[in-house]
Amino acid sequence: MEEFLRLIIGKYNYWIYITLMMIGLYAMIAKNNLVKKIVGMNIFQTAIILFYISTGVKKGATIPIIEHSHDAAHQAVRAADYINPLPHVLMLTAIVVSVATLGVALAVAIKVYHRYLTLEEDEILKQIREP
Amino acid sequence: MSEHYPALLVILPLLASFFISAAGWLRPACCFPLAVAALGASLLVSLGLLSIVIGGGPVSYRLGGWAPPWGICYQVDHLNALVLAVVSVVGFINLTAARTHVKKDFPERAGPFYTLYVLFVTGLLGMVVTGDAFNLYVLLEIAAITGYALIAMGKGRAPLSSLNYIFMGTIGACFYLLGVGYLYIVTGSLNMEDIARLLPPLHGSKVVTVAFVIMMVGIWLKMGFFPLHAWLPNAYTYAPSPVSSLVAPLMTKVMVYVMIRMVVTVFTVDYAFGVLGLNEAVVWLAVIAIVAGSVLALAEKDVKRMLTFIVVAEVGYMVGGFWLGNRPGFTGAVLHIVNDALMTLCLFLAVGNIVYAKGNSRWESLPGLFRTMPWTMGALVVGALSIIGVPPTCGFFSKWYLLLGAIQGGHYGFLAALLFSSLVSVVLFFRIFEMGYFEPLGAPHGPTHGQDGTTTVREAPLGMLAPLWITALGLILVGLYTGQIVGRVIRHAVPAMMF
Amino acid sequence: MKTLGLIIVVLVGAVLVYATVDFPPFGDPASPASLHVSPRYIEKTVEETAVPNAVTSVLADYRGFDTMFETTVIFSAGVACFLLLRVSRRRPPASRQYRHRLTGLTFRVKDGREISLPLRDFEPLDSIWTPHDFIIEKVCRYLIPFIQLFGLYVIAHGHESPGGGFQGGVILGASIILLSVSHNLRTALQRMGEKASALFSPFGVLIYAGTGALCLVLGYNFLDYQALAALLPGGPIMARSHGIFLVEVGVGMAVMGTMVWIFKNLASLGRYDEGL
Numbered sequence: 001m002e003e004f005l006r007l008i009i010g011k012y013n014y015w016i017y018i019t020l021m022m023i024g025l026y027a028m029i030a031k032n033n034l035v036k037k038i039v040g041m042n043i044f045q046t047a048i049i050l051f052y053i054s055t056g057v058k059k060g061a062t063i064p065i066i067e068h069s070h071d072a073a074h075q076a077v078r079a080a081d082y083i084n085p086l087p088h089v090l091m092l093t094a095i096v097v098s099v100a101t102l103g104v105a106l107a108v109a110i111k112v113y114h115r116y117l118t119l120e121e122d123e124i125l126k127q128i129r130e131p
Numbered sequence: 132m133s134e135h136y137p138a139l140l141v142i143l144p145l146l147a148s149f150f151i152s153a154a155g156w157l158r159p160a161c162c163f164p165l166a167v168a169a170l171g172a173s174l175l176v177s178l179g180l181l182s183i184v185i186g187g188g189p190v191s192y193r194l195g196g197w198a199p200p201w202g203i204c205y206q207v208d209h210l211n212a213l214v215l216a217v218v219s220v221v222g223f224i225n226l227t228a229a230r231t232h233v234k235k236d237f238p239e240r241a242g243p244f245y246t247l248y249v250l251f252v253t254g255l256l257g258m259v260v261t262g263d264a265f266n267l268y269v270l271l272e273i274a275a276i277t278g279y280a281l282i283a284m285g286k287g288r289a290p291l292s293s294l295n296y297i298f299m300g301t302i303g304a305c306f307y308l309l310g311v312g313y314l315y316i317v318t319g320s321l322n323m324e325d326i327a328r329l330l331p332p333l334h335g336s337k338v339v340t341v342a343f344v345i346m347m348v349g350i351w352l353k354m355g356f357f358p359l360h361a362w363l364p365n366a367y368t369y370a371p372s373p374v375s376s377l378v379a380p381l382m383t384k385v386m387v388y389v390m391i392r393m394v395v396t397v398f399t400v401d402y403a404f405g406v407l408g409l410n411e412a413v414v415w416l417a418v419i420a421i422v423a424g425s426v427l428a429l430a431e432k433d434v435k436r437m438l439t440f441i442v443v444a445e446v447g448y449m450v451g452g453f454w455l456g457n458r459p460g461f462t463g464a465v466l467h468i469v470n471d472a473l474m475t476l477c478l479f480l481a482v483g484n485i486v487y488a489k490g491n492s493r494w495e496s497l498p499g500l501f502r503t504m505p506w507t508m509g510a511l512v513v514g515a516l517s518i519i520g521v522p523p524t525c526g527f528f529s530k531w532y533l534l535l536g537a538i539q540g541g542h543y544g545f546l547a548a549l550l551f552s553s554l555v556s557v558v559l560f561f562r563i564f565e566m567g568y569f570e571p572l573g574a575p576h577g578p579t580h581g582q583d584g585t586t587t588v589r590e591a592p593l594g595m596l597a598p599l600w601i602t603a604l605g606l607i608l609v610g611l612y613t614g615q616i617v618g619r620v621i622r623h624a625v626p627a628m629m630f
Numbered sequence: 631m632k633t634l635g636l637i638i639v640v641l642v643g644a645v646l647v648y649a650t651v652d653f654p655p656f657g658d659p660a661s662p663a664s665l666h667v668s669p670r671y672i673e674k675t676v677e678e679t680a681v682p683n684a685v686t687s688v689l690a691d692y693r694g695f696d697t698m699f700e701t702t703v704i705f706s707a708g709v710a711c712f713l714l715l716r717v718s719r720r721r722p723p724a725s726r727q728y729r730h731r732l733t734g735l736t737f738r739v740k741d742g743r744e745i746s747l748p749l750r751d752f753e754p755l756d757s758i759w760t761p762h763d764f765i766i767e768k769v770c771r772y773l774i775p776f777i778q779l780f781g782l783y784v785i786a787h788g789h790e791s792p793g794g795g796f797q798g799g800v801i802l803g804a805s806i807i808l809l810s811v812s813h814n815l816r817t818a819l820q821r822m823g824e825k826a827s828a829l830f831s832p833f834g835v836l837i838y839a840g841t842g843a844l845c846l847v848l849g850y851n852f853l854d855y856q857a858l859a860a861l862l863p864g865g866p867i868m869a870r871s872h873g874i875f876l877v878e879v880g881v882g883m884a885v886m887g888t889m890v891w892i893f894k895n896l897a898s899l900g901r902y903d904e905g906l
Contacts, residue, residue, distance in 0.1 A: 145702065192851065195855075197691075201670055201671070240713055269700060316654065319666025337651060
């Protein structure tokens with residue numbers, strides 16, 4: 001039992017990202033409104049960002065900006081004192097990608113609305129089936 | 132200069148896309164020549180790269196001058212040099228054919244159209260050339276975002292299909308990204324070869340297993356592998372003609388390449404075929420994909436839509452051939468990437484011509500086409516023969532290797548699926564030929580007779596016929612030179628563990 | 631669809647939970663991710679690139695190639711929104727409304743007729759009512775220059791503190807969007823026209839890719855900023871720092887231009903006549 005609790009508490013970031021991701025995935029599959037699906041897509045992408053950022057955490061470390069770097073007596077830098085910068089860089093890319101996808105998805109949703117005058121998927125499908 | 136070829140290949144079209152975008156505002160007439168120059172240059176570079184690799188073996192290039200695990204590097208070996216050449220050839224030929232469509236359908240938006248077109252090809256080239264797992268994701272998204280927009284330009288249901296594609300494509304890309312993250316968390320590296328070096332001690336780890344599974348599912352979603360294909364037919368059908376003849380030949384093939392690269396280079400053949408032992412199951416999935424794609428194609432009454440289901444079936448060929456896990460199967464799968472890209476291009480270009488002349492490609496537009504558009508239909512015949520697998524067209528040879536692989540692997544289900552799908556293709560295309568050849572113009576099927584009978588249907592302009600026939604002749608040429616391609620390129624790409 | 635969604639979600643979730651059990655402990659400084667590649671970035675960033683902010687140096691130098699394509703993603707999203715939404719045929723609206731600035735009198739011109747009004751005295755109004763608040767307008771008007779100044783600071787100070795081209799570019803773009811939200815789209819368009827934002831974004835990415843190409847022309851690999859030492863003072867290490875700065879400026883311009891461009895297209899549905 002104690003083992004189990006330690007597992008739950010020790011990796012809580014990872015459980016949260018899985019939950020968020022599944023919420024997004026469910027919204028994308030099961031929701032009827034296209035904008036809600038787009039919102040779900042965004043949650044889905046954000047969950048991955050949480051995952052990556054969690055991989056970069058080091059207990060007791062600070063942000064990866066080297067202190068006193070301009071001092072003459074510039075002492076050796078220990079990697080364990082600074083959190084891992086790489087996931088942050090990667091996630092900057094993922095944020096940009098998710099913003100770009102969101103923009104394009106909204107633009108396409110506007111086009112869909114222009115054509116069918118609704119964003120409810122079942123109503124659109126009904127219009128397609130009986131023109 | 133030749134040592135910079137891997138970078139130039141991607142940089143030249145990228146730089147050109149900015150100028151095309153600016154030219155769209157300042158001098159619209161320059162857009163098309165700029166696009167042709169950019170893709171032409173990158174075509175030449177890719178051919179140069181292929182000859183370098185054939186002559187002197189794999190090439191690598193450090194971007195920013197940083198050594199691989201820290202910086203990003205490009206790795207060009209026999210496998211991706213071949214795919215690069217195919218991507219740039221298809222992108223270039225289709226671009227020359229696109230001009231007439233653009234002039235007719237959306238002349239005022241030529242600037243952004245060509246910008247996105249060139250960026251799409253850049254994204255695909257970058258995906259193929261890169262040796263970094265995360266860089267691949269970024270370029271995948273470039274190809275995806277430009278693809279969504281290009282597809283959504285079409286008429287009718289195109290925006291809705293594109294939106295579905297966005298959802299499915301995003302799930303696929305995110306699964307891939309998550310897989311990369313899982314590999315990163317256990318190895319600490321993003322470089323493909325570095326990950327491969329670090330993985331063997333971790334083969335028992337659940338994280339690696341899940342990374343593999345989730346990555347494969349993501350890639351399959353993107354390539355439209357059978358149960359995950361739902362977005363593909365609509366997206367490719369409703370896209371404008373020059374877009375479907377760009378996206379359909381390239382996107383699925385490049386994703387097949389990505390799958391091969393991930394399995395062979397990152398996870399290694401040992402792990403995928405030995406430790407996990409999923410190959411039997413995946414080949415059966417491919418069998419289902421081939422059969423389902425063929426059967427669904429039979430039900431369609433629109434040539435373009437029928438072709439999209441053939442694309443689904445062809446994806447099954449390549450996935451199945453690769454997962455057979457033996458030498459002829461691998462050779463067949465890689466050869467089929469080349470051949471299928473060209474065949475699909477040929478068929479979609481021909482259908483594009485029909486759509487250009489008749490407004491759509493449904494059954495009722497077909498009668499009498501052999502008389503009014505002999506050149507287009509002639510090329511369609513060549514493409515169809517290649518899909519069916521009639522020698523000397525190239526489709527025969529890749530199918531031959533796949534059959535050999537199935538026999539060697541003792542996988543008779545796959546063998547039967549290949550033969551079944553060839554038979555179905557015969558039925559599919561001969562129905563079209565029969566309608567186009569024997570039925571007079573607009574006689575039995577012709578609700579459009581009233582309007583169309585008076586306006587004479589003309590052959591498509593030379594600007595569209597020339598690329599079409601170059602592709603059709605290319606099908607035969609590639610078929611005749613199959614021995615060269617296999618002997619000098621693909622043979623070196625087969626992983627050493629395969630027999 | 632709901633049950634299917636639930637089944638898929640549960641399946642995928644179970645697979646992910648299954649993998650998480652084998653993850654290295656959360657926050658462990660000895661996990662493979664923190665030991666293999668990343669220590670070099672932290673320990674050598676000052677030595678190799680003269681940039682104390684490791685995120686900036688990884689972003690724009692070690693993995694600068696990724697970032698170039700990241701900027702390209704933004705650019706292609708801008709072009710995509712434009713391509714999909716921009717309406718080129720101008721159909722005149724059924725009626726237009728104008729307000730006389732001095733008297734506050736509004737009147738309507740019917741049937742799409744064109745009249746020439748001195749726009750200094752008359753202000754065109756949106757066909758649907760948009761909120762119009764004196765206090766918000768004035769506060770935003772005074773706030774925007776400071777926001778923009780802060781945006782420039784974030785771009786320029788990315789070497790030393792959290793920040794850089796993306797963050798600064800977003801702040802700059804947000805300032806224009808704020809102008810549009812607090813006033814209306816026309817006001818924002820007067821400050822930054824459609825063509826300006828549409829040219830800003832390719833030009834920004836061009837600065838990035840052009841810097842890389844310049845390195846290639848100077849005989850080094852693509853994006854190897856050492857090459858810039860031939861043109862800038864300070865030796866190869868400082869050249870990397872300068873190269874990173876150049877690239878960040880390009881990113882800032884591209885992000886600002888594209889943010890504004892996408893916003894304008896979405897907010898006005900591609901018509902560029904009215905909207906927020």
